[in-house]
Amino acid sequence: MTDTPIWKTLLVWAIVALSLAFAAPNLFYDRVEQHNDAAAAIEKAGGSATPDQAAALAQWPDWAPSGIVALGLDLRGGAHLLAEVKVADVYAARIDALWPEVRDALRDLRDQVGNVRRQPSPEGVLRVAISNPAGLQAAVEKVRTLATPVVSLTGLGSNDIEVSSDNGEIVVQLSEAERVATDQRTIQQSLEIIRRRVDEVGTREPTIQRQGEDRILIQVPGIGSAAELKTLIGTTAKLTFHPVARVTADAGARPGPREMLLPAMDEPNTYYLVEKTPVVTGEDLTNAQPAFDQNGRPAVEFQFDPTGARKFGDYTANNIGKPFAIVLDDQVISAPVIQSHIPGGRGIITGSFTVEESTELAVLLRAGALPAEMTFLEERTIGPELGADSIRAGEVAALVATALVAAYMIASYGLFGTFAVLALAVNIAMIFAILSTLGATLTLPGIAGIVLTMGMAVDANVLIYERIREELRAGRSPGAAIDEGFGKALSAIVDSQLTGLLTAVIMFFVGTGPVRGFAVTTGIGILTSMFTAVYVTRAIVALYIGWRHPKTIIV
Structure with a gap:
């Protein structure tokens, strides 16, 4: 086996070493988790640590x-909610909120339209x-001037309101x-508010x-109950508008x-x-929408009620x-400079925004309260004991699968x-290393994907070893037979694993929840199993051949 460059062998062993290093923290899960929590708390506190935080930080070297996965x-246990957002309320x-604008606009045509009254009508x-019926057409045209372009990719060229006579x-x-754009913004706003509420309690x-x-699907590990989660989501965010005295980089400045x-939300120090x-x-805020300023640059338009205006x-x-x-x-999300008197309660925030940033800022401005009522269609509380039982069941399944695979491979192919x-074993370590690095979440279906990977991983070794046996029967030397076995089996390995990888990709993009968790670990496992079967196994065999120099081999 002399055809493998030394740099390739070193690269393989370097990847193996890194995989083991990045997977190792999962063997000390509680200690590393406490270390990470303490590090995050200390950083949030500006570097000051309590004695308990310092002790937790010392449990794992920096x-x-x-x-960790x-x-x-x-x-872990926690709460599960499925909520329906009543977008029609928006x-x-x-x-x-449009009625005062319509009334004020028609005041300019009082001589033509006479008195203006709002009539009973369905919601929305x-x-x-x-x-004065003679001024109806002029009134319709006047109200149409209140329309603004819809700021969305699907609504280009359309106005936000339709005005007619009846x-x-x-x-x-x-x-x-x-309506479509409003639905999108309402769901996005609800997601943003819920995420901010949940993040405040430090859940993982x-x-x-x-x-x-x-x-909207809401799953929060580590929280006490679904009722507690519902109460948390219902908390109203605090949005205020303040005069600015001065700006400083000193976190200890005395007010x-x-x-x-x-602190500024997106500006460190x-x-x-x-x-x-x-x-x-x-x-006092009734609306905030992404818009464009007079120069066509992305901006954010907001509207107050009469009192706020x-x-x-x-x-x-x-x-x-x-x-x-x-x-x-209690975080400054924006501090625009007042350019002129802003009557009527409608203003615009300009800056170096992209369309995405202006949309996000509009969402944040509206994030003072949920935009529409939510009905909870499904709620479940999963106790930590059940989560611990699931982990133990997953561990047992993984150990049994590993033992059976190991017994079969050793019985069939010996050394x-x-x-x-x-x-x-390296393959499993690589899976956990990748999951830890990506910050992916491991679920029970994900464990099933890992267990399935254990069985699939040795398929490639079986193809390689059977090819080596054929070459040995044909009279090849051990080194030549191994080279031929690894080289000629590669195409068959790729073909067999590619179909499984494509299936995992389809499940990830089409499926949701548990299906996606299964797809993630299965897809990662297929990729790592191809690497370990072809390169890691070959590197181990090369070490054995170089150390023992056997005249014959038994596969």
């Missing part, structure tokens, strides 16, 4: 890899009657394109994702009277000294050229079967 809900709120529809009345409702690896058109020091009393709060207008008139802090949960078992 220089060693500390990534996150355990899913079924392994349509009614949008239309109700605004009907307006005027006392039985002598003006009818205003959201356009279909705006929550799953918060959209399912279908109007549902003046009636001031407070707040930046702190704002703001007045404690806000000018307006999130309770009056307070905001008075403040901006008296503070032109000064920054204005938008604070969410070379032992080499395959060693490669299988």
Whole structure:
């Protein structure tokens, strides 16, 4: 076996060493987990540590890899909720907020339209009657000027409202394109609020994702019960708007009277000294949407209710050229400079935004409360005892699978079967190393994927060893037979494993929840098993041949 370059052999063993190093923290799971939690808490506290945190930090060396596989809900225990968001509620709120604008716009045409009255109508529809029917068309055209373009990829070229006339009345409702965009924004806003609420309690690896058109799946490992999770989600975020006294990089700056020091959300080492009393709060905010400024650059447009509009207008008139802090949960998410008096409660935030950033900022501005009522369709509490039982069951299944595979390989191929078992151990270590590095969450179906991989991993070794046997029967020397076995079996190995890999990819993109967990570990396992069977096994065999120089081999 002289055809393997030394650099390739060294690279294989380097990968094996790294895999073992990055998988090792999972053998000391509780210690490493406490170390990581303490490190995160100390960093959040600015470097100061309590005695308990210092003790937890010392349980694992800082220089060693500390990534561990996150355990899913079924392994750690926790709460599971499936919520339905009533997106139609947002349509009614949008239309109700539009009525003052329509009324104010028609005041300019009082001589043509006469008196303006809002009429009873279904939710999500605004009907307006005027006392002078002759001015109906002019009134419709005037209200149409309130329409703005829909800011979404699917709504390009469409306006947000449709204005028509019916039985002598003006009818205003959201356009279909705006309804679709509103649904997207409502779900996105709900996801953002829920994620922020859940993250505050320090839970590990929550799953918060959209399912279908109007549902959200929430799985939070480590939380006490589904009822506790429902209470947590219902908490309202605190959104306020404050005058800015000054900006500093000193985290220890002393606020003046009636001031407070707040960190910037996305600007490290930046702190704002703001007045404690806000000018307006999130309770006064009725809407915030991504938009474009007069130069066509992405921006964020916001709207206050009449009370907030009056307070905001008075403040901006008296503070032109000064920054204005938008604070969410005691963090400054933006501090725009007031360019001019902003009457009517409608303003725009400009800056070096991309479309994605302006959309995200709009979501944050609206994140003061859930945008629509949520109905919980499914709720489950999984106790930690059940999670521990699942882990033990997974361990037993993995040990049994390993023992059976090892017994079969050693019985069939003797010493070379032992080499395959060693490669299988490296394969499992590589799977855990990759899962730890990616921060992937391991679930019970994921354990099933790993167990399945153990059986599939030796398929490649069987193909290689059977090929070596054929070459030995043909009279080849041990070294030549091994070279031919590994070389000519490669195409068959790739073909056999590729179909399984494609299946795992399809399951990942099409499936959800447990199916995706199974697909992740199965896909990673297929890739690592090809590497260990072809390269790691060959490196082990090469060590054996170079050490013993056998005249004959038995496979």
